[in-house]
Amino acid sequence: MDNWFTSFSLVKTLLDNHQLTLVDTVRKNDRTASTFVNVRGRSECTSIFGFSPTTTIVSYIPKKHKNVILVSTKHHDALIDLDTGDKRKSLSTIAQKVV
Numbered sequence: 001m002d003n004w005f006t007s008f009s010l011v012k013t014l015l016d017n018h019q020l021t022l023v024d025t026v027r028k029n030d031r032t033a034s035t036f037v038n039v040r041g042r043s044e045c046t047s048i049f050g051f052s053p054t055t056t057i058v059s060y061i062p063k064k065h066k067n068v069i070l071v072s073t074k075h076h077d078a079l080i081d082l083d084t085g086d087k088r089k090s091l092s093t094i095a096q097k098v099v
Contacts, residue, residue, distance in 0.1 A: 008032040008055070011071055015054055021074040026057075028069060033057065039067045045088045049078040058090050 003025040014020040028037050036048060036059035044064055050057040056077075058070045070090075080088050 003027050006071065008071065011055060011073055015073045021072075023070065023072040023074055026069045026071050028067065030069075033059075033069050033071075036069050037067060039065060045086060047078075047080070047088070047090050049090070051076065060090060062087075 001022065001024050004027070006022075006024045006026055007030060008026075011022050014022055026033050036050065036057060039061060042048075042061050044061055046061050048059045050059075054073055056072045056075050058072070060068045060070065062068060075090075078090070080090055
């Protein structure tokens with residue numbers, strides 16, 4: 001799915017009405033993701049997680065001044081994949097690239 005179409009209301013509808021999970025990036029201008037947009041004071045390869053009962057949001061900094069925001073209804077923890085070494089990517093970041 002393209003992040004142009006991804007919204008938190010769509011994520012909730014897919015999960016509640018159709019039992020479909022989703023892992024995708026979210027555009028930075030989405031109001032719901034506004035607290036995850038700021039990259040000031042954050043170093044490279046760090047993640048900030050946000051949790052609700054059905055959804056996980058991850059803000060990952062792959063390089064300086066770059067922010068990737070992901071939403072997942074499949075992952076519900078703050079695990080980091082140890083195989084990514086110094087990149088310290090979250091499991092939902094890895095899953096989004098695979099899908």
